[in-house]
Amino acid sequence: MSVLRIFNPEHDLALAFGGTNYTPPPMARLLRCDLQLLPMWIGDKGDFVLSQENESNNCWIDEVNNRYGLGISVVSEERIPDFDTIIPWGWNHYLRRRLFLDGAQEQALPSLVEVDRIRQLSHRRISIEIHRLFLERVRGLRDITPVECYDMNSVLEFARKYPCAYTKAPWSSSGKGIYRALDVNGLDFTRWCSGIIKRQGSIMCERPLDAVQDFAMEFKCAEGKTEFVGYSIFNNDTHSSFSGGLIASTESLHRSIVNTLGDERLLNDVRDAALSIVNDLIAPHYSGYLGIDMMIYRGDAGDLCLNPCIELNLRTTMGVVSSILGNRFLHEGVSGTFYVDFSKNVVAESYRRALETEYPLMLAADGKIKSGVQFLTPLYPDSQYTAYIKV
Numbered sequence: 001m002s003v004l005r006i007f008n009p010e011h012d013l014a015l016a017f018g019g020t021n022y023t024p025p026p027m028a029r030l031l032r033c034d035l036q037l038l039p040m041w042i043g044d045k046g047d048f049v050l051s052q053e054n055e056s057n058n059c060w061i062d063e064v065n066n067r068y069g070l071g072i073s074v075v076s077e078e079r080i081p082d083f084d085t086i087i088p089w090g091w092n093h094y095l096r097r098r099l100f101l102d103g104a105q106e107q108a109l110p111s112l113v114e115v116d117r118i119r120q121l122s123h124r125r126i127s128i129e130i131h132r133l134f135l136e137r138v139r140g141l142r143d144i145t146p147v148e149c150y151d152m153n154s155v156l157e158f159a160r161k162y163p164c165a166y167t168k169a170p171w172s173s174s175g176k177g178i179y180r181a182l183d184v185n186g187l188d189f190t191r192w193c194s195g196i197i198k199r200q201g202s203i204m205c206e207r208p209l210d211a212v213q214d215f216a217m218e219f220k221c222a223e224g225k226t227e228f229v230g231y232s233i234f235n236n237d238t239h240s241s242f243s244g245g246l247i248a249s250t251e252s253l254h255r256s257i258v259n260t261l262g263d264e265r266l267l268n269d270v271r272d273a274a275l276s277i278v279n280d281l282i283a284p285h286y287s288g289y290l291g292i293d294m295m296i297y298r299g300d301a302g303d304l305c306l307n308p309c310i311e312l313n314l315r316t317t318m319g320v321v322s323s324i325l326g327n328r329f330l331h332e333g334v335s336g337t338f339y340v341d342f343s344k345n346v347v348a349e350s351y352r353r354a355l356e357t358e359y360p361l362m363l364a365a366d367g368k369i370k371s372g373v374q375f376l377t378p379l380y381p382d383s384q385y386t387a388y389i390k391v
Contacts, residue, residue, distance in 0.1 A: 003047045004075065004083040004108075005039035007032060011090030011315050012173035015122050016200075020097040028173075034385035035340075037061065037074070037377045039089070042289075042316070042324045045071035048083070052076060060378040068329065068367065080104050087288065090315030091118050117285045122314045123170045124204045130277055130292070130309040137273040140266050142305055146206045155193050155203060159184040162207040169196045170204060180208075209297040209307060213260045215253075216291045216319045217271060219278050226279040228271065229289065230327060231257060232319030245319065247326040247389055248335035261296050261304055270294070270308050282314070291317040321376075325389060331364040334371070336391030342384055351386070352379045359390055 008014075009031045010024035024032070036051045040061065043049065051057055053076045061074055075082075081103035088095055093115050100109060110118070124146070131145040148170075149155045159165045159181035169177030179192045196203045218229040231253040234245035246253065258264045274292055282290065293310040322338040330336065352375065361372035369391050376387040 002083045003044070003085045003087060004050060004080065005043050005047055006050045006086065006088040006095075007036050007038050008089045008095055009035070010173075011088070011092055011095070012122075012171070012176075014092040014094040015090070015119055016169070016171035016173070016177070018093065018119065018171075020093045022094040031385050034380065034383050035377050035387050038321065038387060039087075039316075040064070040070060040072040041329075041376055042321055043070070043072050045069075047071075048073045048075045048079075050075060050077065050080070056378055056380065067363075077102055084108055091115055091288070093119075114285070118314060119171075121282060121285060122312075124168055124311060125170065125202070126281070126312050127204070127309050129281065130312060133277045133281075134270070134273055134308045137276070138266070138269045138308070140263070140269075140306075141308060142299065144207055144209070144307060146204050148202050149205055150197065150202045152190065152194055152197065155197075155205060156184055158205040159189075162205075164208045166206045166208065167193055167196075168204040168206065170200045170202060209295060210299075211295055211297050212304065213257070213296040214293065214310075215257055215296070216293045216317070217274050218289065218291045218317065218320045218323045219275070220289050221278065221283040221286050223287070224283050226275055226283045228275055229320060230323035232291070232317070232322045233257065234319060234322070244337055244339045245322045246335065247322050247330060247338050247391070249326055249330065249332070250323070252333075252335060253323075253326070257296070261306060263304075263306075266306055270306060274308065282312075286314060288314075289316040289320045290314050291319045329369055329374075329389075330391060331366065331368040331370045334369065334391055336369070336389050338389050339387065341386045341388075343386075344384060349379065349381070355388070355390075 010028035013028060014022050037049055040049050049072060051074045053074055057074050065072060080099060084105055084107055086108040091110055096109055096115055125148050127146050134141055135143060147158055155167060165181045167179045167181060181189060183189055193203055215231060215233045218232060220227050220229050230250040232245050233253055233256060258267055261267055291313045295307040295310055297305055297307055299305045355373045359373040361374055362370045364370040371391050373388055373390050379386060
């Protein structure tokens with residue numbers, strides 16, 4: 001079976017649009033171009049990644065294949081009809097139509113009904129059902145279930161009850177579609193919320209929490225079954241977008257989360273419940289990776305609590321990548337950081353040389369990374385996004 005993997009980071013934006021005639025914004029296209037080979041790190045031997053077939057890409061992927069024995073190849077759009085299995089970052093109507101027009105095999109594409117189902121499961125209201133199920137299945141969780149509001153009066157009532165609450169668009173990309181209600185009487189807040197309700201039919205409201213640690217549990221659904229992939233511990237930038245994350249084995253990340261939370265029983269119970277919830281709600285309708293963002297927060301009495309679902313990401317996530325990197329490519333007992341950097345002024349070659357000189361790559365006897373920097377995609381002369389790990 002030939003497998004083609006595709007990096008389409010505009011997925012969330014395309015889901016929010018909902019239709020097929022979508023045009024990704026310039027920054028989404030730039031991210032897709034600069035990090036187009038990122039899926040190679042989560043693929044299997046013999047897989048292909050959609051990218052430009054040029055000397056730069058081919059040389060770089062040959063170098064990484066030889067170093068780690070990945071066995072991944074690059075193919076261009078002309079080869080799309082050759083594949084009977086296509087695994088993108090995420091499925092939406094825009095991508096499905098693109099691939100259909102490029103001649104993709106019917107069996108490689110989800111049906112229109114299946115894509116519609118993925119879009120509905122990606123609506124942020126799914127978090128309400130997930131919270132309800134967690135509260136039924138896990139002792140020791142607080143009821144902080146989000147609320148879906150359909151009019152501005154309901155939004156204002158919630159925001160006044162919970163000062164500095166978060167309002168979120170039902171569909172939006174990572175770090176976007178979020179407005180904190182710092183001034184509930186302000187015209188900007190009213191306009192933003194009213195606009196979301198008009199365009200998407202409702203808006204999600206969440207009470208503010210005193211965050212201590214953001215993390216996620218990553219899963220994979222296939223043939224109606226769910227498996228736990230691992231944890232990711234990540235950092236967000238000022239726009240709530242992924243900027244980096246800790247890389248280590250699942251066991252090491254588990255210990256880190258337990259050390260912060262102080263309750264291993266609760267973490268284990270939440271993980272087991274999450275596995276069963278995903279298996280019941282998602283696996284019958286979806287194949288692929290997904291992540292549930294969670295949070296350790298400080299309660300009103302100063303005690304540490306766990307929010308089991310900030311949101312569900314029904315797609316491959318950077319957390320999935322970091323989890324797989326930690327388990328597959330890092331030497332035992334070693335930890336590092338996964339970075340996704342952006343700079344308008346980066347000079348690719350000098351930037352890369354400086355990092356690799358300061359942090360030379362060292363492999364252990366087992367061929368896994370012991371220390372140093374490993375870039376996860378090539379650096380092109382005009383690259384603005386870069387992804388790498390520093391161990």
